[in-house]
Amino acid sequence: MRIKNVYFLILLATLWGPSFLFIKIAVGEIPPVMLAALRIGIAGLILNTLLILKGRRLSIEKSFWKKTFIAGFFAQAVPFVLINWGEQYVDSSLASILNGLMPLFTIIFAHFMIVEEKLTRNKLGGVFLGFIGLIILVVPSISKGVEGSLAGIIAITFASVSYGIGLSYIRKHFAKTPSFQAPAAQLLSVSIYLVPLAFLFHPDFSLFSIGYQAVGSLMVLAFFGTAIAFIVYFKLIEQSSAGYASLVTYLMPIYGVILGIVFLDERVSLWTILGAALILVGIRLTKRVERRKAIEPRIDVALFSKFR
Numbered sequence: 675m676r677i678k679n680v681y682f683l684i685l686l687a688t689l690w691g692p693s694f695l696f697i698k699i700a701v702g703e704i705p706p707v708m709l710a711a712l713r714i715g716i717a718g719l720i721l722n723t724l725l726i727l728k729g730r731r732l733s734i735e736k737s738f739w740k741k742t743f744i745a746g747f748f749a750q751a752v753p754f755v756l757i758n759w760g761e762q763y764v765d766s767s768l769a770s771i772l773n774g775l776m777p778l779f780t781i782i783f784a785h786f787m788i789v790e791e792k793l794t795r796n797k798l799g800g801v802f803l804g805f806i807g808l809i810i811l812v813v814p815s816i817s818k819g820v821e822g823s824l825a826g827i828i829a830i831t832f833a834s835v836s837y838g839i840g841l842s843y844i845r846k847h848f849a850k851t852p853s854f855q856a857p858a859a860q861l862l863s864v865s866i867y868l869v870p871l872a873f874l875f876h877p878d879f880s881l882f883s884i885g886y887q888a889v890g891s892l893m894v895l896a897f898f899g900t901a902i903a904f905i906v907y908f909k910l911i912e913q914s915s916a917g918y919a920s921l922v923t924y925l926m927p928i929y930g931v932i933l934g935i936v937f938l939d940e941r942v943s944l945w946t947i948l949g950a951a952l953i954l955v956g957i958r959l960t961k962r963v964e965r966r967k968a969i970e971p972r973i974d975v976a977l978f979s980k981f982r
Contacts (some may be wrong), residue, residue: 689903690757696891703888706758711872717900718861746860749840764827779838841884857904
């Protein structure tokens with residue numbers, strides 16, 4: 675596994691890390707489906723405009739758009755709506771734990787969908803280690819009391835399931851697609867049906883009727899948390915694996931802790947250090963397994979050449 679993929683993982687965590695906070699702010703004034711539609715629509719507009727300025731064109735093949743609609747449905751439309759809706763009834767600390775189930779679902783679905791991503795004991799161990807670290811990391815929040823309705827918990831859990839399906843599907847069908855074109859096409863395809871659907875559900879909604887904090891949160895989610903993040907996301911999938919890319923969910927809460935220390939003068943607890951350490955060890959274990967896979971074919975070729 676190249677070190678560049680580690681940088682991509684860290685960058686993606688930086689872009690997605692604050693998302694739960696901004697969703698919590700925005701969903702207070704913007705309905706969940708509308709928030710998902712506007713976030714995806716604005717991000718799709720940004721990426722497709724950049725694509726045109728670069729002189730590139732999206733494929734017109736029917737099979738490409740069929741796969742694009744399927745990938746967009748599971749990787750963007752469903753999880754965005756479910757997380758937005760669930761965060762109305764679930765605390766952000768609990769939401770981060772439930773979202774941390776994504777790597778587990780991803781490696782399970784990838785095992786059945788992608789030939790080269792079979793489930794191994796070490797890979798499963800790395801994912802579970804990271805998940806335990808995630809729980810430990812949010813222990814301080816849990817000890818203060820965590821609120822969450824059953825419906826909200828189910829919604830965010832199913833969002834993680836949908837992410838797992840979508841991430842595996844993207845890795846299988848779009849790994850060779852130029853990284854800039856794939857997210858632009860998917861965000862566009864989701865916007866085509868989700869934006870009209872949102873205004874059908876909420877015909878009286880107007881951006882002028884909400885506060886500047888909600889508008890600002892929406893724009894941050896659209897530009898940084900979606901447009902730029904999905905370019906990095908697809909690049910990471912292209913160069914690594916679905917399971918490895920999904921580990922970003924374990925890094926995201928670490929940024930919340932760091933921001934609390936820097937801006938809120940919070941202290942680093944033993945739980946924080948232990949949780950972060952387990953997460954990094956889990957990612958390292960998964961990274962090591964994939965690097966060994968990448969080395970093995972070259973060893974086989976070398977051995978074969980000696981006997982020719």
